[in-house]
Amino acid sequence: MEELVVELVGVTKRFDRVTAVDNVTLQIRRGEFFSLLGPSGCGKTTSLRLVAGFEEPDQGEIRLDGKPVQSLPPYRRRVNTVFQSYALFPHLNVYDNVAFGLRRSSVPEAEIQTRVSQALELVRLPDLLARRTTELSGGQQQRVALARALVNQPQVLLLDEPMSALDPKLRRDMRTELKRLQKDLGITFVLVTHDQEEALSTSDRVAVMNAGKVEQVDAPRAIYERPATRFVADFIGTANFLPATVRAVNNGRSTVVLADGVSLVAPSAEKAPVGARVELSVRPERLWLTREPGSNGSNCLPARVVECTYMGPVTRYTVEVAEGVRLTTEQQNQDVVDGYQAGESVFLQWRPTSGTLLPAEAR
């Protein structure tokens, strides 16, 4: 069994009326790159602040390195935070900012010097030791914030949307940089973000949060390929949903029927037993359109093209399979002549393995 560095066990945190974090249980392993992903206001920052010690849970337990830490103030927890606004000390220069944590734990000044310059080298910050932090660019400030936290060699590094203030190009570079740092140092990173690409591309595991609850914790690929809930399927990438009922479960394959009686096949899911009302979710890029019905074991639905949008390399089609049930799909424009027109009758096909059965949500 892997060692757990951070554990949240049934943690709840309420502010006046909102429940920011609602009975959350999370286990973060040593040395992994873990992301908390979710829409604005879902409680990501609050979860991070609970771990750092800036908030106290109303219920539940938080453990660092196996030990409960509710009674420990932030300055006694071996975690460091990179704040969204960086929170660099404006009255100190770069060197003193980075050295701040080491000085608090009475490291000898000579060692501080070497460790500070090592940390700044690590984040690839050219010699700016004597600069005021107010005189740095956004990207440079971010690197100083990173160095200031990493220099203390924390057990866990918490990052709250560290890249949200950077422009897109810089953000992509920093993403790679973060990943490299995490690998090289072997420190556990917990990254908060609402950018799915950021979470998927950097992390070993991702926790998707919604309204204070954790919807799914999984590897990026699993999050995308096998979303556990409709929310996850919808929030990560785009997804099509077909309401259906499970008719049979057989050897890992489930047969479901749509309202109009058409039956489709999809991989079985634990939460979709026989008789359950489900939603069959399929990603747009897994669908293809044909003029003839297929016969090779793929799912096939007659459909009508409602809208087509030419977008250069791909064309996006919106098709209607039943009254009010619309799906979108993107087709590579490999063949110049082969395009479908709005109003045309087509067949929509996908492999049974491309679908995911999700429990229908009560609405």
Added chain:
Amino acid sequence: MKRSFVLLVYTALVYLFLYAPVLVMALYSFNQDPRNAVWKGFTLQWYAKLMQDTEIQRALLNSLQVGLIATLAATVLGTMAALALTRYRFRMQAALSGLVFLPMVVPEVVMGTSLLAFLAAIGWKLSLSTIIVAHIAFCVSYVTITVRARLAGMDFRLEEAAADLGAGPWDTFRLVTLPRILPGVISGALLCLTISIDDFVVTFFTQGIGSGTLPIRIYSMVKTGITPEINAVSTLMLLTTFSLMLIYGRLGSGQEPSRAR
């Protein structure tokens, strides 16, 4: 063209009205005429005489003692009050926040009489220490207000960042909060010192025998006629107050530029 001329004359007159008495007073402190009626030539003798006036010296010493102790105490208390009002949430916070302004709007006579009544009620004999206590009481608000303004503009995440990096509450205050609010603290202290040194009314009510401050001493000297010596003391007081306000003004404008990002 014409309008700007009128404006110029008007402005000049306003300033004349404001500063002429002060200038005349300062000028006549160098007058040789002991009755101070007409200009009889330049002299520094009144300043020299001041140096030998033991009454004045005692009053000056009292003033300095009151001013420095009251400022020190009020600065510490006021800063703590400002921290409490901005950093913690508690019941009746809004009401207490508003009450901070009270000593600034209560008429000084009312403040003086109420303090006198209070001191009598608790049986505290009037002396230098009662003046000090009274001065602390009305100075605290000024510090609280200037420091609170500084704290309101300060990113509280800086304090969290310090705690995150292992700084306990005292280190966080010493290394992060205090440097950020220092201009406000110093402004507040200078304001206290100025007000304390100038104060007459509250001091008048709370003084004991022999504990009169400089303004009190000047007032009692005036009763027997205005001498050039009074002009000299007043000029010196004016210079002190002016310099304090000048420093205060410099601190206010010399704030560091806010962060670009």
